[in-house]
Amino acid sequence: MESGEQPTVVFSPSAELPPLSEQELAVLRQVGQDWSAGLPDRQQRAAELPLDPALNRYRPPTPSRFSRIAQVEQFRAEAPDHLVAEAPETTGPSGERFLARLQRVLMGPPLRSAAVVQERIRKLVALPVLSSDLLSSVAYGPEAMLTILVLAGSAAVGLTLPIAAVLVVLMIAVGLSYRQTIRAYPHGAGSYIVAGANLGSRLGLAAGAGLMMDYILTVSVSVSAGVDAIVAAVPGLAPLAVPIGLLVIAILLAGNLRGVRAAGSLFAAPTYAFVVGILLLIVVGLAQAASHGFAATPPPPLTPTAGLSVLLILRAFASGATSMTGIEAVSNAVPVFKAPEWRNARTTLTWMVSLLVVTFAGIVALMHLHGVVPRPHQTVLSQLAHLTFPRGPLFDYVQLTTALILMLAANTAFQDFPRLLFFMARDGYAPRAFLRLGDRLVFSNGILILSVATAVLLAAFHGRTQSLIPLYAVGVFLAFTLSQAGMVRHWLRERGPHWRKSMLINGVGGALSALVLVTAAVTKFAEGAWVVVVALVVVILTATRIKRHYDAVHTALAAHTLPAGQRERQRDENQEAVERPQQVRHLVVVPVARLDLAALRALAYATSLGQPVFAVHVSPDEEEDDRFRKQWESWGDHLRLEIIVSPHRAIIPSLARYVEALHALRPDVTLTVILPEVVVKHWWHRRLHGHDGRRLRRAVRIFPGIVVTTVPIHVPA
């Protein structure tokens, strides 16, 4: 470690199990005291256990017909009541085991939680992983700016240099701004967190939603651009464009599921290769220009199709600003760096922005010197490469690495999208499943969702997602603007050392970002930016409702005390009370369809619990009723039997309504319905049996105090 600071674990596997508050612990203490009364003490109860929960004297079982896997030693006792599980061996049917093995081959073996620190990445790995999106942007940003300017004729091309100069200022301002943000929020400095912390959760969600959309669009656009490059090289593959795109997504998915470090080592080389190529292009180009005394070739005469207006200049500015999409990548990824996280992240950000400024400025300068204008079937970058390296391998090298980096831009989104979802889920704004660290210590669920979303988008647009390019500046610049506005607010509140200077930097960055945002949103509104607005609203509303639900569940499940008098008959009311075992009154109901072995086992299980129990038979007609009664009497009529004739043959619905009626009769009694369930070996055999347990559980789910259990009986065939 570079300094003595301890690594902080933000992406901890226990994020799924938030700790209890002090107040909750106090209530728990109180509840616990109630339990002691009338129960045998712990020692005595523990002595009654028929086996040792610490698995002493446990030997791995010999393979049986139902578990054909050779079981290895699976638990290691560290203390009498403390076991450590070894690497999970998949048990279960052969199909599931095959899938698990395939997964292990593709993803590598599962990593221990402790490895979360080792999985951190060094700056030299972080740079390519997190910068591919940003650096790939210079392949199209300068051209986008020029494309707008030439609308006003060749004279307007002269404005390239001043606009580029303002863009460089914006880049530096945003870069410095994020440097400050990373220092201020060392545990994760994404726009969602910063805007949320300073401007309120709603604007935080807006920033998060903007980034989410940007990530999804980045992946689909970059993949389809990559596929276009492949198809351009091998035209015969054109009909396979969509399958190839899906394959590329699958590769990105697999690479990222393997873990951050694995993805870094997989995807680092192309990024560095691209940077080397572009730098070479700039150096050689400028050297050539120096030999001409930096004399600029004037652009070819062009017929203006629009007047040179302020709006046009703003549009050119906004289009050029797409060169800096991806600059936010480091901010969400701070916790993934080696310690000291924030400092390493900040250094990496500085490198990234420096590379961006150098490549952007260099390309714009070469454009100016060569008087290049956009042409239909050749990119500006390709023209520059052609002019600088007229023929030979270097031209091909620049072309190839450009295609590769455009495809890899997607990888940055694969890094940041799942982390953004983690932060949102931590705050309750996204499903809790996104908190889960997968086998390889990455947020597999987020990676999967991103892959599915982009695959759907790609398939829906038949691989022509590039028409979506204009949309995605809006989301990014919304996030930039909100994040920096949040920082301005932050400095105003904190007023730490140099707060005025810091605020100025964030203010300038924020203002320029806002200018780009407004220009992009206004000029592209009809083209599709309205979709982004609608999507933003949908995401914010959904996230708010998810949060409201989780909050309600949390309140409902938090142990709370009630005045002693109210505690007795609370089961049926809105407020669920904390129940003591002494208060639970049981009634066990065993539905029996036919007195076969399955039913007898369920009856034996139910009776042996030692609680009040009776049996129910639902008969579709009166004749069957008589037949069943005879079976019951042959068996010996050991239990009270209630027969329900259902003249409409609705067996499970009748049973459900009967259980409901029992519940209504005595809401304070906990009903346990025990059904037999035939367990078969093959999945296709399952189709041949009813799912009574599942159906009944679903039917009575809305009533509290009803437990539906299935007692399995195994059938060899």
Add this chain to the structure above:
Amino acid sequence: MESGEQPTVVFSPSAELPPLSEQELAVLRQVGQDWSAGLPDRQQRAAELPLDPALNRYRPPTPSRFSRIAQVEQFRAEAPDHLVAEAPETTGPSGERFLARLQRVLMGPPLRSAAVVQERIRKLVALPVLSSDLLSSVAYGPEAMLTILVLAGSAAVGLTLPIAAVLVVLMIAVGLSYRQTIRAYPHGAGSYIVAGANLGSRLGLAAGAGLMMDYILTVSVSVSAGVDAIVAAVPGLAPLAVPIGLLVIAILLAGNLRGVRAAGSLFAAPTYAFVVGILLLIVVGLAQAASHGFAATPPPPLTPTAGLSVLLILRAFASGATSMTGIEAVSNAVPVFKAPEWRNARTTLTWMVSLLVVTFAGIVALMHLHGVVPRPHQTVLSQLAHLTFPRGPLFDYVQLTTALILMLAANTAFQDFPRLLFFMARDGYAPRAFLRLGDRLVFSNGILILSVATAVLLAAFHGRTQSLIPLYAVGVFLAFTLSQAGMVRHWLRERGPHWRKSMLINGVGGALSALVLVTAAVTKFAEGAWVVVVALVVVILTATRIKRHYDAVHTALAAHTLPAGQRERQRDENQEAVERPQQVRHLVVVPVARLDLAALRALAYATSLGQPVFAVHVSPDEEEDDRFRKQWESWGDHLRLEIIVSPHRAIIPSLARYVEALHALRPDVTLTVILPEVVVKHWWHRRLHGHDGRRLRRAVRIFPGIVVTTVPIHVPA
């Protein structure tokens, strides 16, 4: 009722619950005696129940927040332990209730099982329902025959009359043959049953599979023919052909789900209208011919493209034989007639065959008299109508009713396909779900499967299923042949009165059917008949495996006794023993993730059962482990707690393996795992919570003696 005979109920709702054999009852008696030992007696146990299972003093509950439906009186007590359920009111979430109400509007209210006798149909209703397939065949059968003959030039057209004469013999033979079959098998005389009973189950399955394929093809071909007619009338609808076809299937589905009587009244009129139209055409046509002294117009000169060979004549014969597809419809439907079933069915069959012979012979005669030959864009029937009713409403009437009956031919298949599946399911050759009588006393599952299969076929072929026509004679004639061969065998064995005559009729019918079958199979093998052969093999193999599975399950579940000594430690072995409650040893395991209200409820439930119990916590890392231990101690450490650290964050898999290890340690102990389950109100909220119970149940399903229970806790939001 026409005679004093009692109606026999074949399609009984209790077919799903087959009775126990005498031997099983004997074993049951023995098992029951074991139970008495050591258990409190029935009276005492019944007195311990906290409520009266007969629901005395039960008042319908006031609507609560979780059940917003106003509940009506639902159960009627007929005896102390005998309740009758009223018509099912759907409870549950609003979405389910809406669907149930929609279903009731479309299908009508559910019918009581007792109505199965009232739902029987009269002959005048049965005739159109069961004959539409057969009678519609004359719209294309004679033309199919002629199309083959003209290949050999106009001279061959003269062969129409002799071939038609043989076909009439075949029709009468098959008709008489089925009359005999219905008498011999009054509970269902389908080819599957007759062939199975006399030639062995494998040939029975072959006959059944042939019919199944025929039914599916009939529906898709007849629907697409109907759509073609609609599109021909309104060409603008051409791009909507597939949706229209699906709509027609949906109408047939809904009509048939409403019940047999409802389907009869819906679909009767078009069939009678068609019969009237064709009879009118024949009578008027013959009257016109009589005025010319029955002088036949010679057919126009045609260039032969093939020589007149025996094979060609056979092909013409086989093609003409498609006129009699659908003749088997009555045989499967015998139990649906009013009593006396077999006699009414036989009468209906006689009417049907008479109508077939008259219309077929009449059309062939008119064809001959007018010298009609097939033309590209006009059917032979349309040419005849045009010649007979040169202009005016009668021509349109024949055209319209022909289009309608072609579409309604599908309806016969909707009648018979589900019944065929019922018979197969009764024998264990098809999933038991096909035994279930739906709300309207029809086999809804069979109707649904047929609709889905034909809809898929229609969509896959983009509505051009008519290319499948050549295929479907093979299945039908296979069934005819096997059925009649079975009857020959039957008479040989029975040797009742007139057995020689009966056998002769069946023999002639069977031989002619076999001739058609072989001709069709050979001449169309390459065209697609091989598909039928493959499908036959697949159906027979699948059905055999289903049967084998059900037999194995039945054997495994049949109560069987074991020598007393072996009974003790049988749980883990292949043979599941009959267990007495006294033998069941319990151990309850409560996995706890976080000590919230849900966990406390699960703990209270588990503890209150009064069986040995301990808690397990699976921790993703050591820090969380400490945090949880503090919660547990705050609460009072009332139960033995075992902590499992899962360094790979595999919570449910670790838990599953731990439970497996406990099971391995003491296979004789029944483990009950009790998990809390958060129950939310809206389905979309469910996505926001894990499904630990379901996942754990699936993971430990392969081990016997492990019961996984979820204790629900309701959350208001």
